[in-house]
Amino acid sequence: MSATNRTALLWVGAALLVACQPTPKEADIIFSNGAVYTANATHDVREVVVIDDGKILAVGSADLLKTYTAPKMIDLNGRLLIPGFNDAHTHIMSSPRSFVDVSGAKSIAELQSLVGEMTKVVEPGAWITGYGWSEVKMSDGRKPNRQDLDAVAPDNPVFLTREGSHAGLANSAALKIAGLDAKTPQPEVGELEKDAKGDLTGVINEAAGLVMRHMPPTPPDELVESLARNLNHQLSLGITSLTNATTGPEGYKTMWRRAYTETSLPLPRSTVQINPGLRTGDPQAALKRLEEFGLVTGAGDDRLKVGPLKIFVDGAFSGVGAYTKQPYRSDPKQFGALAAPIADIEVVSRAAHAMGWQFGFHTIGDAAIEQTVDMMDRILAEMPRADHRHYLNHFTVMPSQATMETMARDGIAIAQQPNFTYILEGLFRTHLWDEALQSNNPVGTPLKMGIKMAFSSDIIPIGPLVGIYAAVTRKGLSGETYGPDECVDIKEALRLYTHGGAWLNFDDDIKGTIEPGKLADLVVLSENILETPPERILETQVDLTLVGGEVVFERAAQ
């Protein structure tokens, strides 16, 4: 064909296009008239998203409205559409009916009144459990003690887990059932706190099992029902995917599978970390449990699947368990401790790596981080595996440069909690020396060094927007800024809280960004936080949540 003929044909083609505007194709849902943060690698912001058959069909400009139409047109009205949040490290509880949520208690009196109310509901002698107290949030300037609980619940054993699950508070009835008193020797791991007179205060650090093993088992139906309810609640926070950071092998096969098959409530997608229950001196028992489990990382489907192996390498600052190189600021003799000897952890890890498990190990202190990275490095040198995506859960005290270089080289990632800087400010000020305090829960430095990261909440507090706020401001509750070099911009923060977790779970090919072909797991935020001052982030609400193209949460009109 000559050049002239080809030009003539092109003209004819163009004329035809103008003459017959194609009828728009029908899809299921179209979002328009706002900002769409895609969370793709180049952080693109678009205007229109078309959803069909549970997936994203097209993303682009207002021009898409000429190509597509839908029965459900959602006007963003200047708001922000993002991929659903992926909370890469959380703990979804399942609790008996006699469970009290004390996470909102701002004083010991409030805590007492919540427990007191429950004594009116349960029989005398029945256990009352609860979660979420923290002396940091309470105005009394001290931890609650057993006497506080005895005053309102003299006839019921009570055990309230502290926020973060590294400590708990028992009343006298619970201590009595557990056989604990002032003469009980301190446990090998953890601590029974004592008052000035040497009496038990009721606070137990890193050893809740001493009390909890005396509780009668809760009927499984009650637990499954509550797990489903608590999972469903995540949707109101904009969380469409999550990783539950520790579950026993049997818990996965019974509770989690049952929650996903039996409930009629909409649920987020879950990846469940399996904790084989490593006990000091007995790595073989943990390995046996893993072998009996029979599944490894990746088993399951896009609603519920097996995640990484979970091992606690150290504890946390809330229970003086975080294992650090420097002594705690609060106590020159305190360095925290390993939760199990590295040699035992290594026996389980080496075998699990060979079985195909991904690692997601709890490491808060720099000493725990460094020993864990060295161990993973040894295993990877011996048994290289492409794309293993092994990672550390928590990264509170920044380790040495050399350790971070090893992480970057080996591809060892981090499930980081930026919200810790905000909400646990008091704890870090108490225990960390200046440099470690400034760089607590670092984000900027590890990213600059090429370490992969995902954001998560560890449920303290649970909403992802608190983490986003802290990641961009590096502010504590008091308003003070810590290590501004460790911040990231709002787009990066959103990508780490969406794509980050999807990547960590080998799901970045199906979710985590707003791109054609991805699952339509989406969230509408009440404000375009790409543009507003960071202070507005804490006021921002989740207006709408979709999982697989279905609306699963809609905020009631105010």
Ligand SMILES: [Zn+2]
């Ligand atoms: Zn955790």
